[in-house]
Amino acid sequence: MAAFDFYPDYEVVRNLDRCIVCRVCERQCANGVHSCLEEKNVMLADDSQCVDCQRCVLLCPTRALKIVKSDNTYKQNDNWGKKAINELIIQASTGSVLLSSMGNPETYPIYFDKLVINASQVTNPSIDPLREPMETRVYLGAKPAAVERDDRGRIKNNLPPQLKLSMPMMFSAMSYGSISYNAHESLARAAAELGIYYNTGEGGLHEDFYRYGANTIVQVASGRFGVHKDYLNAGSAIEIKMGQGAKPGIGGHLPGRKIVADVSRTRMTPEGADAISPAPHHDIYSIEDLSQLVYSLKEATEYKKPVIVKIAAVHNVAAIASGIARSGADIISIDGFRGGTGAAPTRIRDNVGIPIELALASVDSRLRNEGIRDRVSVVVSGGIRSSADVVKAIALGADCVYLGTAALLALGCHLCRACQAGKCNWGIATQELELVKRLNPDIGYKRLINLMRAWKHEIEEMMGGMGINSIESLKGNRLMLRGVGLNEKELEVLGVKHAGQ
Amino acid sequence: MLKEGQIRIPSGCAISGIFSRAGQRFGGRDIIKSISIMHERSNGLGGGFAAYGIYPEYKEYYAFHLFYDNDAAKEHCEAFLNRHFVIAQTSEIPTTRTEGVIGAPLIWRYFVLPITTRLSHSLLDEKEYVAKCVFRINTEFDGCFVVSSGKNMGVFKGVGFPEDIAHFYMLEDYRGYCFTAHGRYPTNTPGWWGGAHPFALLDFSVVHNGEISSYDANRRAVEMYGYKCTLQTDTEVIAYVLDYLTRQKGLTLREAAWVIAAPFWQTIESMPEEDRVVYEYLRNMFSSQLITGPFSILVGFEGGLMALNDRLKLRGMVVGEKDDRVYVASEEAAIRIIEPELDSVYWPKGGEPVIVRLEGGNQIGGV
Ligand code: SF4
Numbered sequence: 001m002a003a004f005d006f007y008p009d010y011e012v013v014r015n016l017d018r019c020i021v022c023r024v025c026e027r028q029c030a031n032g033v034h035s036c037l038e039e040k041n042v043m044l045a046d047d048s049q050c051v052d053c054q055r056c057v058l059l060c061p062t063r064a065l066k067i068v069k070s071d072n073t074y075k076q077n078d079n080w081g082k083k084a085i086n087e088l089i090i091q092a093s094t095g096s097v098l099l100s101s102m103g104n105p106e107t108y109p110i111y112f113d114k115l116v117i118n119a120s121q122v123t124n125p126s127i128d129p130l131r132e133p134m135e136t137r138v139y140l141g142a143k144p145a146a147v148e149r150d151d152r153g154r155i156k157n158n159l160p161p162q163l164k165l166s167m168p169m170m171f172s173a174m175s176y177g178s179i180s181y182n183a184h185e186s187l188a189r190a191a192a193e194l195g196i197y198y199n200t201g202e203g204g205l206h207e208d209f210y211r212y213g214a215n216t217i218v219q220v221a222s223g224r225f226g227v228h229k230d231y232l233n234a235g236s237a238i239e240i241k242m243g244q245g246a247k248p249g250i251g252g253h254l255p256g257r258k259i260v261a262d263v264s265r266t267r268m269t270p271e272g273a274d275a276i277s278p279a280p281h282h283d284i285y286s287i288e289d290l291s292q293l294v295y296s297l298k299e300a301t302e303y304k305k306p307v308i309v310k311i312a313a314v315h316n317v318a319a320i321a322s323g324i325a326r327s328g329a330d331i332i333s334i335d336g337f338r339g340g341t342g343a344a345p346t347r348i349r350d351n352v353g354i355p356i357e358l359a360l361a362s363v364d365s366r367l368r369n370e371g372i373r374d375r376v377s378v379v380v381s382g383g384i385r386s387s388a389d390v391v392k393a394i395a396l397g398a399d400c401v402y403l404g405t406a407a408l409l410a411l412g413c414h415l416c417r418a419c420q421a422g423k424c425n426w427g428i429a430t431q432e433l434e435l436v437k438r439l440n441p442d443i444g445y446k447r448l449i450n451l452m453r454a455w456k457h458e459i460e461e462m463m464g465g466m467g468i469n470s471i472e473s474l475k476g477n478r479l480m481l482r483g484v485g486l487n488e489k490e491l492e493v494l495g496v497k498h499a500g501q
Numbered sequence: 502m503l504k505e506g507q508i509r510i511p512s513g514c515a516i517s518g519i520f521s522r523a524g525q526r527f528g529g530r531d532i533i534k535s536i537s538i539m540h541e542r543s544n545g546l547g548g549g550f551a552a553y554g555i556y557p558e559y560k561e562y563y564a565f566h567l568f569y570d571n572d573a574a575k576e577h578c579e580a581f582l583n584r585h586f587v588i589a590q591t592s593e594i595p596t597t598r599t600e601g602v603i604g605a606p607l608i609w610r611y612f613v614l615p616i617t618t619r620l621s622h623s624l625l626d627e628k629e630y631v632a633k634c635v636f637r638i639n640t641e642f643d644g645c646f647v648v649s650s651g652k653n654m655g656v657f658k659g660v661g662f663p664e665d666i667a668h669f670y671m672l673e674d675y676r677g678y679c680f681t682a683h684g685r686y687p688t689n690t691p692g693w694w695g696g697a698h699p700f701a702l703l704d705f706s707v708v709h710n711g712e713i714s715s716y717d718a719n720r721r722a723v724e725m726y727g728y729k730c731t732l733q734t735d736t737e738v739i740a741y742v743l744d745y746l747t748r749q750k751g752l753t754l755r756e757a758a759w760v761i762a763a764p765f766w767q768t769i770e771s772m773p774e775e776d777r778v779v780y781e782y783l784r785n786m787f788s789s790q791l792i793t794g795p796f797s798i799l800v801g802f803e804g805g806l807m808a809l810n811d812r813l814k815l816r817g818m819v820v821g822e823k824d825d826r827v828y829v830a831s832e833e834a835a836i837r838i839i840e841p842e843l844d845s846v847y848w849p850k851g852g853e854p855v856i857v858r859l860e861g862g863n864q865i866g867g868v
């Protein structure tokens with residue numbers, strides 16, 4: 001056999017004229033790529049271990065490092081690409097299921113990039129957000145069927161519990177365990193300061209973070225990790241995780257090496273042992289079972305918290321959403337196939353599920369056709385990369401979006417997609433203390449706030465351009481969108497006209 | 502060429518309204534004068550009027566005004582009307598040949614009541630039954646369009662300058678306690694009479710100046726509740742939103758105004774607790790009925806008139822009062838031309854509804 005399976009995809013390039021052999025890269029790379037040949041006072045690199053996380057590149061004081069895509073190539077073959085061949089080789093060597101992380105990186109269409117936004121000209125003035133109020137407040141929750149009045153004829157507040165957000169964005173579920181304590185702290189503090197919510201994910205809630213409960217959504221997944229009465233009552237809403245966009249149809253797997261003492265206590269699972277959440281909830285084999293879980297959670301929290309049901313965007317997502325809307329859930333959250341993950345089988349991440357844009361459009365249309373869109377709020381995630389994507393999602397019909405990958409990028413993630421290894425050089429997807437320390441929550445939470453404020457300003461600019469001064473009037477306002485380069489069927493599903501029409 | 506309803510046509514406009522609080526009936530001359538002074542705000546592609554209190558002899562009946570493209574459409578529609586309603590009176594609406602008014606459809610009027618057995622079998626309340634029939638005609642009957650369907654009121658509209666349309670319908674001869682008028686400046690040629698304004702459903706009629714930016718959000722919401730936006734105009738969707746909020750959800754007109762031209766959150770936050778709760782509730786509960794973008798509207802209804810501006814007041818609207826008369830128009834000149842000596846003139850703030858009603862309750866058609 002050969003000396004190694006294949007040539008590395010990425011190469012570490014060191015400019016020796018600049019390298020001062022300070023050995024920062026060596027200390028920074030948890031993958032052990034860099035080493036020093038002391039007798040010659042020169043740095044070496046083992047490209048095969050590099051995941052291209054950019055850590056060493058950005059910490060090298062003389063900017064001596066860069067990572068480049070290898071130009072080593074297999075014989076040109078449009079059918080058997082490099083990725084297909086390399087993955088097959090790994091499997092032939094190891095006999096195992098391939099694991100990946102973060103969202104589906106493949107070349108499927110990105111519908112957000114084929115939708116363009118309207119602006120006012122002549123017949124209708126645009127509104128300057130710097131001079132006029134521009135409203136982005138959103139409420140999430142079910143709406144009652146009828147208005148009720150008291151004896152004096154005054155309207156009574158008969159709304160079930162609602163989430164109130166200063167802007168239509170939240171941080172999506174990322175469990176403590178899959179990401180670090182410092183990452184969680186950054187998310188929680190940012191959500192609290194911004195007047196939005198973050199989501200605990202399926203790993204329970206660390207005792208230190210109970211104080212951010214007013215801005216917390218607690219998740220209940222099939223493994224029921226860390227779920228107890230105080231946990232359910234700690235947050236402002238409860239999310240039942242039925243599925244995840246990155247891995248529809250399967251459960252979760254947090255490797256034992258990430259279950260350190262603190263994580264184990266929070267999850268209520270043994271230290272060092274893999275935490276595996278089953279594919280289905282074993283008490284939910286059908287829609288009526290879901291309804292029972294929704295109501296048992298409501299009972300446990302005295303009907304004071306809205307219940308969110310999160311599903312992955314799959315082929316019959318519209319019918320499923322319609323069932324959920326009738327199950328007693330207050331909010332439906334739909335996660336598209338670009339949605340991130342701390343670990344998923346590669347084949348599933350890259351081949352199962354559908355784009356969030358199409359899922360959202362068909363769910364919104366379906367709920368409206370059935371006259372039940374008001375019964376629930378719709379939150380979408382999995383592929384939101386900018387404020388423009390947020391505007392497009394809302395115009396397609398979402399009440400709000402969840403941001404996962406975008407939030408991690410703000411915290412330093414560079415999308416190396418090696419989270420499953422637990423050695424995140426940016427202190428995010430890791431439990432190794434030395435690495436976790438690299439993410440300073442005092443800085444992290446400010447970066448999240450910066451990002452959200454910047455996006456909010458951009459959303460306001462785009463709304464003002466359309467002559468809309470309140471986000472409610474953008475919701476489901478599909479006339480504000482046009483498709484570019486989409487076929488009839490795609491336009492029909494998205495419910496938008498083609499540009500020029 | 503696509504006609505109104507197959508394509509969305511933005512327009513600029515002029516509006517005017519006159520209301521007698523005492524319920525005194527007066528002729529159509531004043532409203533014609535008022536709207537024609539704003540000739541510049543129209544371009545001859547649409548004008549129309551709504552008049553209340555004009556059919557006292559049939560005030561218990563729904564007055565259906567219909568446009569037909571041809572006799573076949575009329576026959577088809579009349580068969581439908583006969584199946585669903587008792588028709589007390591049928592007549593062609595009198596018109597007179599007028600220069601500048603072309604392409605008129607056949608224009609007929611029916612005074613009808615639902616057939617009692619059909620109504621009770623439908624399990625709908627009477628107004629819902631009538632509204633459903635109107636939707637069916639407008640969506641399923643080619644070449645037929647219900648222009649108005651309220652009691653003791655009617656809409657007279659067409660393609661032309663408003664003053665020419667008034668002449669065409671001989672509006673001067675109608676006597677009512679309330680008139681509203683509309684002159685239209687569409688950005689291209691609809692050339693279809695049904696697309697002119699006012700837009701009416703049951704006793705609601707709406708004239709509107711502006712172009713709302715929330716259109717599709719509002720449209721998709723009301724369509725969920727069974728309304729069908731056949732014209733794709735702002736006026737149509739505003740009428741449906743108001744009908745939904747008041748008739749289906751039981752809000753008062755004032756509450757409905759707070760929904761569609763809601764105060765900003767910063768204003769709501771500074772209200773006394775008791776009010777704040779209600780405003781916050783309405784904005785949350787009816788978020789899809791918020792209307793943004795410029796508008797000034799006049800809403801005629803049985804026994805009253807409401808004037809409302811968008812929340813930023815992006816369109817002009819003036820109110821003048823003299824004795825029992827209330828005048829509302831896009832421009833003050835349109836009021837002064839008919840009543841130079843006003844007791845008061847004011848410019849309602851954005852989102853502040855002006856609602857006037859007949860004194861002493863419902864005395865429609867009286868005097
Ligand atoms: S894994 Fe990251 S830190 Fe290590 S060499 Fe590659 S880019 Fe640098």
Ligand code: SF4
Nearest residue numbers: 413414416417419424
């Ligand atoms: S979180 Fe860390 S390990 Fe995961 S993709 Fe981002 S940088 Fe890589």
